[in-house]
Amino acid sequence: MASVTLQIHVRPRPVITASSSSSSTRTFDVVIIGAGIIGLTIARQFLIGSDLSVAVVDKDVPCSGATGAGQGYLWMVHKEPESDTWDLTMRSHELWEMFAESVRAQGLDPMQELGWKQTGSLLVGRTAEEAAMLKTKVKKLSEAGLRAEYLTSHDLRLEEPALEVGEHGGAAFLPDDCQLDAQRAVAFIQKANRHFASKGRYAEFFHDPVTSLLRSDSSSEVDGVQTSKNKLYSKKALIVAAGCWSGSLIHDLFRESNILLNVPVKPRKGHLVVLENFSCLRLNHGLMEMGYVDHLHDAVDCKSSDSVEAVEGLTLSVSMTATMDTVGNLVLGSSRQFTGYSTKVDESIINNIWKRAGEFFPKLKELCLEDFTLDRKVRVGLRPYMPDGKPVIGPVPALMNVIIATGHEGGGLSMALSTAEMVADMVLGNPGIVDSAAFAVQGRCC
Template sequence: MAAITLNVTPKLNTKAKPLPCSLPKTLPPLNFSRSSFFRNGALIQSLSAKTNQSRFESSRVSSSSINALHSFDVVVVGAGIIGLTIARQFLLESNLSVAVVDASVPCSGTGATGAGQGYLWMVHKTPENEKWELAMRSRSLWETLARETQDKGMNPSDLLGWKKTGSLLVGRTTKESEMLKRRADELSAAGISAEFVSGSELHSKEPSLLVSENVGAAFVPDDYQLDARRAVAYLEKVNRQYAPEGRYAEFYNEPVTKLLRSDYVGEVDGVLTEKNSLGCKKAVVIAAGCWSGKLMHNLMQDFNVMLDVPVKPRKGHLLVLENFNSLKLNHGIMEAGYVAHKDAGLGSVSDPVQTSISMTATMDTSGNLILGSSRQFLGFDMEMDEGILNSIWERAGEFFPTLRKINVENLRNSREVRVGLRPYMPDGKPMIGQIPGLPNAFVAAGHEGEGLSLALGTAEMVVDMVLGNPLKVDPSPFTLQSRSH
């Protein structure tokens, strides 16, 4: 179990300079920085480790340097898929005003959202896992969202990259196949349409896939894919519809430097950025991905609430081949070993990086082949590693012989490389809930590679917590209180 060390006893600091006790209750200005949703590999490579490491670092800013004061009901720190869905949920389910603040822009190549593969799969999830209920709720909410867009005359495939592909979790050994048979049975018992398909049946479903007849795969025909970048663009569009009435604003490229409070009872009044002071009358939500731990630690120091939240960055690479015609896939495909690699813990002294490569293969609605995936503990390093890309290609070639005939070096002009940092938690569960000692401060972070699939359920849970609504999913596995000592 992940240890979250908490010291929540507020102490009076008689030497501290009082922070602003109130902020003007004016409507927030519209401060839109246009996001770029499709970034090329060169831009991603240009992001240095130093830049990313300081993404949310705390620094002191005097009140005289603040350009503007704005007041909102809710401030969400982080504009990834988690932060934007939380903002959307507040806007749809309440009359509250919301500000989203981030040190960068969505899908800018620094976090996990824009670098993901986009699968909404249940095939690799386990029903008895504590995240199962949240995953099922999120899946249902994504289905509802896709259906609602269609009912409004929009195409969810164009809008979200939404596609029901079904998914295959493929075994290569007898032991893996036995595990996959059990998994298919467990998924079926939990209400998911699932079956085990033998090697010969698997070949008919995916002719390009190389497997022997004595192995097989778990098959979930109703699993989905979407394009995270398109989904983010859609979420921003929805959120911005509330801007003219003064209920929504974005403050991008503005690192949060401080939390504001009016007294020493622990209530948060707002956040300070390098350019603005953003008041929050109802709540502040930290949804900053792998930067959340360091950010929370730095921001809480002035409150004498000491947090040691063990969320860590876990680096990943994806190789995207644009309009790739040499291989066609009918389903999303993942090797069974992916599950073990995903659940592996922090590296040892002898292997602190703990590099793992496992095959994942999808085709998006534009005909691009997306191959993954890698996992490494390298801090906030964002440099592209050609060696990792070669390993991903070689691993994919073990499953798809067609790829062995192609020199990956010849694909440089038609490729995109995605490098991102997953927010890893040692116990494999995200943090969702109120921060002890700060009654109106909440956190939603640590989803690692499941941010997309758990986003809508997470957003619903956070908003229901803030508004005091009945919760649809048991939050106890995710709260900080349940994992502290």
């Protein structure tokens, strides 16, 4: 019998939003378009770090895009210390650690509230060539200040008995890397944000897509946004954090203006397989094969990336990633492909993910994926991909009160808190902790 695949977009419990009863005109200091992990953490940063009021608006609900479909890793093992995103990611991981500690200080368990686990991460290779590259990576990560070590094939077997990399293989091991559950983390952040609603500082407008900008003839700034139900004015800033939809949204909003703005963010589709309450093998750490890093940085010719259609024909890549969450679910990935905005499950990709995982975990070769039909779920998400491999974070030069924060690809969760800090500092005029120059809009989008 053919296996049945369930595509999940986990929805939080229904919420009463500020726009649920009738249309209205409201004014806030900051209006944020996008209720993914980037948008909600930006809102959180303003709420806890200033006295500004914030509105979050989305055509759907929180965690319905790439955030909810991700694997939840906060890993540095596959990062490059010399890359443009290194400082941003390092700062974000520091902030996540502080966040987990703040949850613990409230008398709560970060594992229960956030799905937080300090599992450590392993970047694994199976050839002598990959082993040599991993040794070099460990040296770089150590020099950058991280606790890192190289594990031989023998050492690796002691850490992960179910994993097989051959006698010439090995791994880079970062024992301090963590992972969390994006759904739970977003729900926790959203609940904390809502505490400010009673003070008149926070409101949510979900299932309420933005349809146009509000601008006065006498001002070069954007005054706010018109949604399908409401007029939302912003006194300080309008922030576009709509993930892979940011480019098309900005194109539509500025189509009739004289501002040349092209945010070349594209949807990059990914599949993950979730096997619930999986007991056939256990993992002690988060794992990722070296091929994941290669596929992560697969370049798209910028000359052909002006539209989604131009990159749809690129070859599918499937790399082994494996994590086990706090409730015992095995999460396997991952695929990368350009197929426009389609989130349809592709069964052949699921089979490829399972087959690839079996090359690293021999136990899985003894099992048939079809036997897990009732306990199997599939997550499909669209990562916001930028051709140059780094997010866009900064004001639009012609409209300094409009800030873009998108293009994090598969690192939205990993870079969320530092991105939020960076955006808030831009609006509040604070000196930035991480240099934002590499992420500027100028020269990349206009």
